Amino acid sequence: GAVVSQHPSRVICKSGTSVKIECRSLDFQATTMFWYRQFPKQSLMLMATSNEGSKATYEQGVEKDKFLINHASLTLSTLTVTSAHPEDSSFYICSARDPQSNSPLHFGNGTRLTVT
């Protein structure tokens, strides 16, 4: 079963509004989570590393003021797309790994964001 839960799975919003996406680790504590974005027929591009209790680390070219990341607990990271525009329409997906085990990375099911 899924060990990383992501919600919502789909969201449609109007330009200028903000959208929050949640990523939860269900049976382990994740001090670090990762947010990726995937445009149609393209690869997964790392946006940022979410660190519990501290600021996220953003990859080059990703606007930290537009993509707000909050990792306030060991099981929840949120990504808020602020002032969304049609070009932000994409598949957003989070991932995390249980640091206490030798398990591989777990991905959430992803969120399909459509900005109209």
Added chain:
Amino acid sequence: GENVEQHPSTLSVQEGDSAVIKCTYSDSASNYFPWYKQELGKRPQLIIDIRSNVGEKKDQRIAVTLNKTAKHFSLHITETQPEDSAVYFCAASIYNQGGKLIFGQGTELSVKP
């Protein structure tokens, strides 16, 4: 930072044939190399992974080889079946960094019956 290059971008094979996808990476510190299969609109599914202390790993019809010196690794699928059709991604990471993966560009594999 790490950069992963993947080839080919598309691959079409006949059912029963083998398929090979190749990736190169740039950061010699990378020590974990997973391969993912992604179907349309779904999350990537891990199909096999290899760590830098191993040169080859096999799981039924799927195998991965790693050449640390040349910084390249390959996915081999034998006896391909139509259900193998999907997009495949390679990735690289430094494992003890908690799972920060850098992905290749992806290969769209089509297996024709």
